[in-house]
Amino acid sequence: MVNNENNWRLLQYETSDPKMSLAVSEAIFRCNRAGLSPNTIYFWKTSNPIILFYSGSKHEISSEPGKVGEIELLRTCGVAGNNQFCDAGNINFSIAMNSKFLIPFLEGEYQPLLSEYKFLLNFFAEGIRGVGLKVKEEPYGIFTIEGREIASIQPAWIKDILLLQGTIYINTNLENLNKVLKREVTSVSKEIGKTIKPQEILVRIGNEFEKKLNMSFKKEGPIETEQRLAEKLYNKKYNTEKWHKEGKAPFLALMGETLVALYVANPPTSKCRQLIEMVKRVTNKIMDEVKVIVWRRGAGVEQHPSELMPPVIVTLSKAHIIPAVIINGEVKFALEIPQEDDLREAIYNPDKYPDILGSLLKIRSKIS
Amino acid sequence: MGNDNQNDFKKTEVLSESITIDGFEEEYFCIICGKPLLVTSVESICSYCGKSEKGDYICVDGHYICEECRVASGEEIIRKTCEASQEKDPLQIAILLMKHPAILMHGPENHLITAYSILTALRNIGNLSIGKREFERVANRLKRASQGICGSWGVCGCAIAVGAVTSIITGANYLSDRERSLALEISSKILGEIARLGGPRCCKASTFIAIKLAVEFFNHKLGIPIFISKDPRPCIFSKFNIECLKRRCPNYGE
Numbered sequence: 001m002v003n004n005e006n007n008w009r010l011l012q013y014e015t016s017d018p019k020m021s022l023a024v025s026e027a028i029f030r031c032n033r034a035g036l037s038p039n040t041i042y043f044w045k046t047s048n049p050i051i052l053f054y055s056g057s058k059h060e061i062s063s064e065p066g067k068v069g070e071i072e073l074l075r076t077c078g079v080a081g082n083n084q085f086c087d088a089g090n091i092n093f094s095i096a097m098n099s100k101f102l103i104p105f106l107e108g109e110y111q112p113l114l115s116e117y118k119f120l121l122n123f124f125a126e127g128i129r130g131v132g133l134k135v136k137e138e139p140y141g142i143f144t145i146e147g148r149e150i151a152s153i154q155p156a157w158i159k160d161i162l163l164l165q166g167t168i169y170i171n172t173n174l175e176n177l178n179k180v181l182k183r184e185v186t187s188v189s190k191e192i193g194k195t196i197k198p199q200e201i202l203v204r205i206g207n208e209f210e211k212k213l214n215m216s217f218k219k220e221g222p223i224e225t226e227q228r229l230a231e232k233l234y235n236k237k238y239n240t241e242k243w244h245k246e247g248k249a250p251f252l253a254l255m256g257e258t259l260v261a262l263y264v265a266n267p268p269t270s271k272c273r274q275l276i277e278m279v280k281r282v283t284n285k286i287m288d289e290v291k292v293i294v295w296r297r298g299a300g301v302e303q304h305p306s307e308l309m310p311p312v313i314v315t316l317s318k319a320h321i322i323p324a325v326i327i328n329g330e331v332k333f334a335l336e337i338p339q340e341d342d343l344r345e346a347i348y349n350p351d352k353y354p355d356i357l358g359s360l361l362k363i364r365s366k367i368s
Numbered sequence: 369m370g371n372d373n374q375n376d377f378k379k380t381e382v383l384s385e386s387i388t389i390d391g392f393e394e395e396y397f398c399i400i401c402g403k404p405l406l407v408t409s410v411e412s413i414c415s416y417c418g419k420s421e422k423g424d425y426i427c428v429d430g431h432y433i434c435e436e437c438r439v440a441s442g443e444e445i446i447r448k449t450c451e452a453s454q455e456k457d458p459l460q461i462a463i464l465l466m467k468h469p470a471i472l473m474h475g476p477e478n479h480l481i482t483a484y485s486i487l488t489a490l491r492n493i494g495n496l497s498i499g500k501r502e503f504e505r506v507a508n509r510l511k512r513a514s515q516g517i518c519g520s521w522g523v524c525g526c527a528i529a530v531g532a533v534t535s536i537i538t539g540a541n542y543l544s545d546r547e548r549s550l551a552l553e554i555s556s557k558i559l560g561e562i563a564r565l566g567g568p569r570c571c572k573a574s575t576f577i578a579i580k581l582a583v584e585f586f587n588h589k590l591g592i593p594i595f596i597s598k599d600p601r602p603c604i605f606s607k608f609n610i611e612c613l614k615r616r617c618p619n620y621g622e
Contacts, residue, residue, distance in 0.1 A: 265435075265438035265439050266469055267396040267425040297438075297469040318472070320441040
């Protein structure tokens with residue numbers, strides 16, 4: 001297990017494609033959860049202007065997801081925080097870490113999640129203060145004393161593992177930014193009246209991390225598993241319009257395998273057992289590429305603490321649709337046992353089979 | 369419990385302690401008592417609906433759940449269980465129902481549980497004539513008590529459930545005198561107690577309050593010999609409730 005409080009990596013990975021940077025960020029996050037990667041900070045840049053939004057923050061953008069002029073709107077896996085406008089003048093960062101390691105360092109009144117964000121943002125705020133600008137850190141960003149936003153974050157969580165994706169506006173083209181973002185944002189160079197070398201701030205941030213967390217960064221590239229996972233996430237999620245425009249992407253297993261989730265009665269009925277048996281037969285030869293998880297009704301997420309539960313199981317539970325086969329987050333078969341050939345085909349080629357959740361819910365509502 | 373454990377585990381022929389399906393080995397636990405389930409093939413009686421069928425999994429305490437009940441919806445399991453139950457303690461009926469995976473921690477099914485548990489106990493005590501019609505009437509009335517009604521209307525569905533049961537058994541309507549007052553009195557008592565407990569809402573705590581106060585009320589005001597055999601404390605649902613009031617709730621216990 002490489003994941004401990006003293007083991008920190010400064011990820012060395014360069015790409016000109018911001019979508020790949022998002023894929024790498026999610027890959028290091030997932031691998032940290034799996035115990036394969038150390039706590040990591042990854043700084044990245046984009047030459048093309050982009051807006052980073054998350055599914056709950058679309059209202060802040062004065063356009064539908066897609067492209068506004070030359071500015072591309074990209075969806076992150078964040079679950080809170082603020083939209084971020086990034087161009088060549090920004091420093092973007094992703095921190096993937098076990099939040100438990102922060103507990104000994106947190107001071108003052110503890111506010112779940114917010115205390116962690118604020119604590120980590122303090123390092124970035126110190127970096128900005130180092131060039132002579134007075135700023136204050138809040139849970140979702142860093143602001144000038146007058147209240148103008150100068151850095152933003154978007155957090156995401158898997159259990160105790162935090163992915164904090166953020167940006168600092170250093171020499172950002174604010175004119176461009178204001179065309180698409182409804183919030184007032186400023187930049188370090190605008191506030192202090194001169195252009196700043198991003199490296200100057202970066203070094204200070206790194207020093208703050210090492211000093212306050214009492215550790216030294218190891219400069220390393222991604223491990224092979226992270227690279228493979230990042231490529232998969234890039235191809236199936238971040239390089240697709242479906243994700244950025246509709247927020248739809250395959251719900252893969254933690255390490256990127258095809259996730260076959262079976263939702264069954266507790267204990268399983270004869271039909272549920274037949275289904276489990278069939279899935280086992282079908283996946284027997286492809287166990288490296290497929291992860292099969294049996295979720296028992298009413299047993300909660302704790303029945304598989306290290307696995308990701310497809311959110312659709314909550315919907316199936318409320319609509320009492322049992323049993324069901326969920327492949328990469330979509331309901332492919334439910335209530336009846338499918339033909340074995342259909343099940344095999346759906347596991348090998350999930351996109352060929354539609355998500356039948358909508359029609360199942362319609363049937364259920366008609367019955368009730 | 370009436371139909372809780374009618375199976376004598378000692379008489380069952382246990383085949384194995386867990387089931388292996390081509391390498392998927394799973395251990396299952398009884399949803400009623402939490403003890404491990406053993407594989408069997410003998411005729412078993414469902415602890416919910418009372419149906420007898422060739423069993424597959426049974427626990428050492430004799431709990432068995434038929435295939436239909438395992439996939440039932442909340443409303444189905446409440447109706448079927450109460451139809452079959454011989455239990456006279458409404459709280460035990462409610463707790464058995466709450467253990468079923470179709471019953472969510474919070475939600476309007478808990479209103480129906482409150483009403484049906486009390487009506488079932490009243491029917492099984494035998495002093496009142498309670499049949500299918502009374503159950504249907506209370507279920508229809510409770511359809512209007514939607515999810516979150518406590519916060520949005522200031523009236524908890526569990527209090528409405530007891531009010532509706534009181535109205536049905538006394539024959540109250542809006543023109544009645546004492547009968548109407550009785551329904552209002554018990555509902556307001558329950559609401560007062562739920563309000564004193566504070567929030568966020570806990571549908572289990574509200575159900576417990578409603579049943580306990582209803583039992584007291586029916587005893588004292590209507591002379592019905594309904595009883596509760598044991599306290600719900602320590603609440604077994606606390607660990608599943610992320611918003612549990614913990615020490616602020618009288619049912620909480622480590």
